[in-house]
Amino acid sequence: MTKAILEARNLGKSFGGVRAVDRFEIELKKSELVGLIGPNGAGKSTVFNLLSGAIKPTDGTIHLFGKDITGKKMVDFAQAGIARTFQNIRLLEEQTVFENVLAATHKSANRNFFANLFHTKTWRREEMVLQERVELLLETFSLLDKRNELANNLSYGDQRRVEIVRALATDPEVLFLDEPAAGMNPAEGKELVQLIEQVQKDYNITVVLIEHDMDVVMDLCERILVLDYGKLIFSGTPQEVMASDAVRSAYLGDDLINA
Ligand SMILES: Nc1ncnc2c1ncn2[C@@H]1O[C@H](COP(=O)(O)OP(=O)(O)O)[C@@H](O)[C@H]1O
Ligand SMILES: [Mg+2]
Numbered sequence: 001m002t003k004a005i006l007e008a009r010n011l012g013k014s015f016g017g018v019r020a021v022d023r024f025e026i027e028l029k030k031s032e033l034v035g036l037i038g039p040n041g042a043g044k045s046t047v048f049n050l051l052s053g054a055i056k057p058t059d060g061t062i063h064l065f066g067k068d069i070t071g072k073k074m075v076d077f078a079q080a081g082i083a084r085t086f087q088n089i090r091l092l093e094e095q096t097v098f099e100n101v102l103a104a105t106h107k108s109a110n111r112n113f114f115a116n117l118f119h120t121k122t123w124r125r126e127e128m129v130l131q132e133r134v135e136l137l138l139e140t141f142s143l144l145d146k147r148n149e150l151a152n153n154l155s156y157g158d159q160r161r162v163e164i165v166r167a168l169a170t171d172p173e174v175l176f177l178d179e180p181a182a183g184m185n186p187a188e189g190k191e192l193v194q195l196i197e198q199v200q201k202d203y204n205i206t207v208v209l210i211e212h213d214m215d216v217v218m219d220l221c222e223r224i225l226v227l228d229y230g231k232l233i234f235s236g237t238p239q240e241v242m243a244s245d246a247v248r249s250a251y252l253g254d255d256l257i258n259a
Helices: 044-051 074-079 097-108 113-118 121-140 156-169 186-202 214-220 238-243 245-250
Strands: 006-015 018-028 033-037 059-064 082-084 174-178 206-210 223-228 231-236
Touching: 006 044, 018 044, 018 231, 033 044, 033 214, 044 174, 044 206, 074 082, 082 156, 097 121, 097 156, 121 156, 121 186, 156 174, 156 186, 186 206, 186 214, 214 238, 223 238, 223 245, 231 238, 231 245
Parallel strands: 033 206, 033 223, 082 174, 174 206
Antiparallel strands: 006 018, 006 059, 223 231
């Protein structure tokens, strides 16, 4: 059996009286593609916030590569190989596409402060490697011709893709994507999803995806976790999820797309 790279046990988060996440459990293995679905307000983004260290859990533990990282800072999670995008895009709006992505690589690079300050030979060599990596990623996501545009001036779909490139630029082991196709037209969304699949394979990383379009989730994910009122109500293959009464009643029998 493959060892889990990320494991959360009995994870809980309360905001005042609201129990946003309750007794959540997850075990992620190397290079799997997992879907996280559930109605609005179910706690999906909060789960991502917890698993990426953006917020601290009220209860439970998170282990990365067998090491307890519960309660550590987001930067520690990032350095340990966790990357994520946000439901609401967060880019450096007054900086170019290239600058946005390069800044993300610097966050992950293990830089010596003085080397950075004096721009030594090693620094310059590292910088070139990073810049090449950024260019390759921009090319993969068809953003190379927009490298000098300000993030502010990009279309919504392009901004979403820059966010993903930023996350990938940190060279992550696990990538959390919070509704990456939100606001895109169906064609853009479909293209993006294919790209995610390709990147997941090429870079051999683990991807967890929050996505409302069930066709997309069914197509893409090997297994799906279903959240409702902060609780994990089901976990299984796409087929098992579709056949589950618990999942159906969580969505009140409506089709999952409009949930
Ligand atoms: N920072 C916060 N402060 C207070 N309540 C929050 C906060 N973040 C999320 N919540 C609440 O937690 C619940 C789950 O929210 P969220 O994780 O955003 O759900 P989802 O992403 O599934 O739509 C909601 O009731 C939401 O209002
Ligand atoms: Mg959300």
